Amino acid sequence: MPRRGVLSTLSAEARTLAVPGVHARRGTNWSAAWLAAALLAPTLVFLLLFTYWPLVVSVVGSFQRFGRGGTAPRWVGWQNYWDLWNDALFHQVLVNTGIYALIAGPVAVAFGLGAAVAVDGHRRLRLVARTLIFHPVLLPTVAIAATWLFLLNPVSGPVATLITRLTGRAQGLLEDPHTALVTVALVAIYKNCGLYMLFFLAGLQAIPRELQEGARVEGASEWRVFRHVTWPLLGPITFYVTVTAALDALRNVDHIFVLTRGGPANATNVLLYETYLKAFEFWDTGRASALTVLMVALLLALAVLVMPRLERGVHYEA
């Protein structure tokens, strides 16, 4: 390491907020490095064992076929992937996952934004509304799903009864393959949008009031103030919330276990649910490993796409 001048060292130190101690002038401070290694060791061990080692296990497993009853696995090359490629069920699962994410994600984000604008401020009624919209975030998805299972059951569910009265025909929203996926997505939106509302609220409260006041003084309508002042300033938050919503849509399938179990006729079977079925109902470790690898690839692609922008774009010091 070349020796640097005191000034440039200090400015580098200030940038990284490291402690400007006696060793600051040297390139590598070995006592700090050893301490760092010791402090990070527990985290790194568990990170390797339960986040990175699983990637190896999945990739290796995806090229194997596992015999029933604990016989040694055989190498089968790309067979598991090839099987998936030719599997009509897998195609349906992919389409379901896409439709589900495209409904559950954007609608929840839009509702979160609308709700944040509606409940912003300190008026008593708005605080109550905020609490109500937020409360499902705290509850287990399974409990939310159990509640909706009751509300939607076609024989005596209050919501099902209401819909029957409005449309004039009996509807089992979860029993009909045409409506089941949308219904499952709606329950997820009900569960998640309160969290997105909170994020948007924090964003709204970080906007200096003078900006909006100024536009109002200039005679802009409320809609124009929102469209041209508020909304552009919420850009980074919107991006962050959208990424969170996409992740939530891919990784939370708990409600499907209660509401439909992937049915009717696989109408609500999505990628993670299918992985669970293959791994723990059919004990097809090879095929389930291939599904895990695909899921991981999807998430890593998302990470590569958004991580640089997340770091640059969103600046809110906690």
Next chain:
Amino acid sequence: MRRDWPALALCLPFLGPIAFLFLASFTPSREFAQGRYWSFPPTLENFSQAWQSATFVLYYRNTVLYTVGLLAVQLVTVTLAGYALARLRFPGRQAVFYAVLLQLFLPPVVLILPNFLTLRAIGLGDTLTGLAMPYIASAYGIFLVRQGFRSIPPEYDEAAMLDGAGRVRVLWHVLVPMIRPHLAAFSVVSLIYHWNEFLWPLVATSSNRNRVLAVGLQSFTRASESGAEWGLICAGTLIVIAPLMLLFVLFQRVFIQSFTQSGLKG
């Protein structure tokens, strides 16, 4: 009042389900077919039946052990790692930070199969310890704690170290008390997340002895659904969510602030 109507309209769909859940849990299931969702006087038969047909006490015990035990370990690991990443300069710091951050995109729930195989291989299948292991390294916690440390001017450490205190003492006596709000926010989010968790516990534990609440509720719902025992299902659900709701009503601000912070990225 007039300007509050959008807030009112948007929150009504959230009042309905919880209200119906509450009313229905005090009503015999047979009433529902006639379109009656409340009864007077309210009956407790759903609760007594739910209480008897599932071992909720055991599920509560397991869930508390799992969430609180895990949090205790997490608080140590995220504080140490967050400090190292915020305050110490060492080769590869950036790489370690990104390796940690990437975990946000690879949550354990996606890796249920390989992690299940790992737990079985190391002999921790069907244990609460094994259940907690994938979460001991917490990207979210490390990130939040690192932010906390970075918001403290380095002069604090410097002054204490000039007085002769070692780094570890400075960390424990000076810095940790200053990031208490960050640790509190992390604790709330971690407790709620793991209290509610379903899929990984479903996979990681198999015997009833090691079941947690969410998994217990799912199998309870599944068993009662075929008999259209909706009052029973509502009572079971309420048994599971009542403590959370009570805590939320009491400490609303803490919950809302903690979850708001969980979204703030620096």
